[in-house]
Amino acid sequence: xxxxxxxxxxxxxxxxxxxxxxxxxxxxxxxxxxxxxxxxxxxxxxxxxxxxxxxxxxxxxxxxxxxxxxxxxxxxxxxxxxxxxxxxxxx
Numbered sequence: 001x002x003x004x005x006x007x008x009x010x011x012x013x014x015x016x017x018x019x020x021x022x023x024x025x026x027x028x029x030x031x032x033x034x035x036x037x038x039x040x041x042x043x044x045x046x047x048x049x050x051x052x053x054x055x056x057x058x059x060x061x062x063x064x065x066x067x068x069x070x071x072x073x074x075x076x077x078x079x080x081x082x083x084x085x086x087x088x089x090x091x
Contacts, residue, residue, distance in 0.1 A: 001039045007087045010036055010048075014080050022062065022072050030056055048086070051079045 001009075013032055017025060033052050040048045058075040061067040 003043060006036060006039050006043070007083060010079075010083045011087070014076070014083060017076060018080075022059070022069055022076070025059055030059065045086075048079075048082055051075070051082050055079050 009032075013029065013036070017029060020026075033056060037049055037052045040052070055072075055075040055078075058067065058072040062069055062072040
């Protein structure tokens with residue numbers, strides 16, 4: 001997978017999450033993030049990998065009642081910021 005395609009896929013997933021809401025994230029969406037993370041490993045995108053891991057863990061902790069929705073949204077925003085700034089460098 002090319003970097004541009006990976007970033008486009010990440011952008012679409014983040015848009016889906018924002019549209020459906022943190023409360024309604026499906027396991028398949030988190031699995032898609034895990035799949036993108038595998039491509040990031042191949043491309044040595046350590047910050048993207050860290051942010052995806054942090055967001056996924058945050059979702060699980062939120063759903064378990066161990067943290068606030070604000071913390072999970074903050075993780076989502078950090079991942080989206082990463083996607084936008086990385087995409088901007090590609091143009």
